[in-house]
Amino acid sequence: MKNINIAVDAMGGDNAPYEIVKGAIDAVNEFGLSVTLVGKEEIINEELKKYNFDKSKVSVVNATEIISTEESPTIAIRRKKDSSIVVGLNLVKNGEASAFVSAGSTGAVLTGGTFIVGRIKGIERPALGTCLPTTDGFTFLLDSGANVDCKSSYLLQFAKMAAVYVEYVMGIKKPKIGLVNIGAEKEKGNTLTKETYELLEQSELNFVGNIEPRDIPFKAADVVVCDGFEGNTILKFAEGLSSALIGIIKEEITSGFYKLPAAFLVRPFKKIKKTFDSEEVGGAPFLGLKALVVKAHGSSKAKGIKNAIKQCKIFVENDIVLKIEEQL
Amino acid sequence: MKNINIAVDAMGGDNAPYEIVKGAIDAVNEFGLSVTLVGKEEIINEELKKYNFDKSKVSVVNATEIISTEESPTIAIRRKKDSSIVVGLNLVKNGEASAFVSAGSTGAVLTGGTFIVGRIKGIERPALGTCLPTTDGFTFLLDSGANVDCKSSYLLQFAKMAAVYVEYVMGIKKPKIGLVNIGAEKEKGNTLTKETYELLEQSELNFVGNIEPRDIPFKAADVVVCDGFEGNTILKFAEGLSSALIGIIKEEITSGFYKLPAAFLVRPFKKIKKTFDSEEVGGAPFLGLKALVVKAHGSSKAKGIKNAIKQCKIFVENDIVLKIEEQL
Numbered sequence: 200m201k202n203i204n205i206a207v208d209a210m211g212g213d214n215a216p217y218e219i220v221k222g223a224i225d226a227v228n229e230f231g232l233s234v235t236l237v238g239k240e241e242i243i244n245e246e247l248k249k250y251n252f253d254k255s256k257v258s259v260v261n262a263t264e265i266i267s268t269e270e271s272p273t274i275a276i277r278r279k280k281d282s283s284i285v286v287g288l289n290l291v292k293n294g295e296a297s298a299f300v301s302a303g304s305t306g307a308v309l310t311g312g313t314f315i316v317g318r319i320k321g322i323e324r325p326a327l328g329t330c331l332p333t334t335d336g337f338t339f340l341l342d343s344g345a346n347v348d349c350k351s352s353y354l355l356q357f358a359k360m361a362a363v364y365v366e367y368v369m370g371i372k373k374p375k376i377g378l379v380n381i382g383a384e385k386e387k388g389n390t391l392t393k394e395t396y397e398l399l400e401q402s403e404l405n406f407v408g409n410i411e412p413r414d415i416p417f418k419a420a421d422v423v424v425c426d427g428f429e430g431n432t433i434l435k436f437a438e439g440l441s442s443a444l445i446g447i448i449k450e451e452i453t454s455g456f457y458k459l460p461a462a463f464l465v466r467p468f469k470k471i472k473k474t475f476d477s478e479e480v481g482g483a484p485f486l487g488l489k490a491l492v493v494k495a496h497g498s499s500k501a502k503g504i505k506n507a508i509k510q511c512k513i514f515v516e517n518d519i520v521l522k523i524e525e526q527l
Numbered sequence: 528m529k530n531i532n533i534a535v536d537a538m539g540g541d542n543a544p545y546e547i548v549k550g551a552i553d554a555v556n557e558f559g560l561s562v563t564l565v566g567k568e569e570i571i572n573e574e575l576k577k578y579n580f581d582k583s584k585v586s587v588v589n590a591t592e593i594i595s596t597e598e599s600p601t602i603a604i605r606r607k608k609d610s611s612i613v614v615g616l617n618l619v620k621n622g623e624a625s626a627f628v629s630a631g632s633t634g635a636v637l638t639g640g641t642f643i644v645g646r647i648k649g650i651e652r653p654a655l656g657t658c659l660p661t662t663d664g665f666t667f668l669l670d671s672g673a674n675v676d677c678k679s680s681y682l683l684q685f686a687k688m689a690a691v692y693v694e695y696v697m698g699i700k701k702p703k704i705g706l707v708n709i710g711a712e713k714e715k716g717n718t719l720t721k722e723t724y725e726l727l728e729q730s731e732l733n734f735v736g737n738i739e740p741r742d743i744p745f746k747a748a749d750v751v752v753c754d755g756f757e758g759n760t761i762l763k764f765a766e767g768l769s770s771a772l773i774g775i776i777k778e779e780i781t782s783g784f785y786k787l788p789a790a791f792l793v794r795p796f797k798k799i800k801k802t803f804d805s806e807e808v809g810g811a812p813f814l815g816l817k818a819l820v821v822k823a824h825g826s827s828k829a830k831g832i833k834n835a836i837k838q839c840k841i842f843v844e845n846d847i848v849l850k851i852e853e854q855l
Contacts, residue, residue: 334771334774334775347716347717347718348718381672381675381755381756381759381760381763388675389676390676392756411763411767412759412760412761412764412767413767413770414767415767415768416764416767416768416770416771417771427709428709428757429757429760432707432709432740432761433760433764435709435740435741436740436741436743436761437764437768438741439739439740439743439745440765440768440769441772442741442744443661443744443745444773445772446662447662448776
């Protein structure tokens with residue numbers, strides 16, 4: 200098997216550089232691949248001193264600038280040529296790395312990915328996938344925020360890309376594909392979902408019909424497809440609502456009638472945390488580019504980064520780009 | 528003060544006729560208004576025997592048909608002229624009742640409301656409002672499902688109608704109006720939200736900007752405006768996710784490490800139930816019509832129906848239709 204080298208943005212995310220470098224080294228030690236850490240050389244080298252690893256498998260590429268989450272992605276990508284995101288994406292473009300992982304600015308990663316790495320020929324819009332936790336494992340949500348105004352032809356492509364990704368990276372054969380819609384019947388929904396329904400029905404995908412938002416948390420399908428505005432709403436509303444609900448329950452159990460010590464809640468909430476742990480699945484793959492670009496959560500720790508790198512390895516080993524091309 | 532008469536669909540909803548008739552009688556006894564119960568006369572009269580009430584305040588209008596939730600709303604409204612929904616809406620149209628409450632088919636209530644009661648002159652699209660529970664009282668969500676494809680001019684009108692409703696029916700002066708969007712900044716979102724942002728900013732409403740879905744459960748605004756596809760997604764996803772989360776917590780606390788008796792959970796979940804109790808607020812008002820039409824939840828019990836009728840009373844007493852007209 201060919202040696203796989205993954206470029207990692209050492210400067211992106213809330214816990215950079217410490218957790219990023221740690222996660223990258225863990226990935227090297229566990230999976231035997233190579234990583235190229237991109238960012239301020241001195242800082243990265245300082246971090247690397249903390250670990251034991253096969254020196255031939257870790258390289259550092261200097262990048263003096265950092266793109267913050269507050270900057271306009273388009274302007275930042277154009278101007279900050281020496282940022283860790285632009286330099287890392289160029290490593291992929293030039294074939295020096297097979298994939299790129301960043302926990303930095305989502306906008307910059309998406310914009311940079313599209314402009315620097317480039318789209319697969321025939322793909323109208325690359326899309327961001329997210330593994331949404333459910334009561335029974337994960338549902339792969341695509342698009343979760345890259346494309347706010349969509350046509351039905353984009354959504355058909357999202358479904359095809361998601362099917363390949365979930366089959367090969369997550370190991371689910373002939374995954375069930377659902378269309379997020381506000382009614383179960385074919386004729387329900389808006390213009391976009393009605394048109395998309397027709398396309399999905401005619402496709403060779405394992406299309407299981409419309410999925411109502413209330414059924415998503417119970418894993419109504421392996422893949423749920425929607426436009427990025429809708430997908431991002433689901434993602435962010437899930438964050439807010441779970442945090443609100445857990446807050447109420449905690450409050451009631453610890454300060455309400457029972458006044459149980461907060462420690463009592465550690466186990467139940469650990470279970471929830473485990474169920475809903477985004478670190479387990481790595482990051483959000485930006486599908487439709489000529490190579491994999493993964494956006495790890497801004498709050499990623501070493502485990503999240505390690506798993507994002509593992510995701511890249513599986514993606515590369517399974518020639519997902521080629522398989523997506525074949526689907527078009 | 529003029530006598531207010533509310534038409535009530537005695538046949539609609541999972542708990543008809545028992546809970547509906549009970550709720551209507553409770554409303555008569557508590558609020559001193561009149562109700563007209565619409566539906567199968569014999570059945571309703573049988574139910575009425577169970578209660579004591581001022582006979583001059585309760586009338587029954589016979590309607591022999593029932594529209595089920597499975598039927599196409601447009602066809603059902605056209606064909607079932609003697610259904611409780613059509614007959615009830617006609618009472619409003621003819622001035623025999625000031626408002627109509629139904630826990631029956633949402634589609635039929637909306638379609639029938641629009642065609643029979645009719646839109647306020649100048650209103651492009653009537654919209655369905657829902658009181659969404661938050662950690663700090665309710666947020667009024669409009670549109671929560673009536674209009675799946677929207678223009679920015681509709682959303683501006685939704686905001687204006689919601690502002691009137693929340694100010695007079697819910698008693699919040701100069702309510703804060705937010706636009707549901709996937710980013711906080713003005714330039715974020717899709718074409719619809721960008722255009723709507725401009726309109727809201729130029730309006731005289733108390734517009735507080737974009738509200739990200741993650742902030743909705745923490746009551747980021749008194750009113751959140753969006754298209755009906757987005758609104759319905761939020762509503763239904765909230766139902767599904769809370770039920771999934773509560774299921775996990777219950778499971779873990781009762782069968783997991785602690786094996787506490789299920790009774791232990793009664794109190795904490797009562798608190799949640801109370802926080803998220805839609806029965807407290809009555810139903811979803813369908814705003815923009817010449818009179819109020821309220822869609823009560825399909826699972827409404829007497830309390831929900833009673834509160835929906837109370838809502839109608841406040842709406843009528845405050846001349847909300849007139850106030851909405853003034854806003855245009």
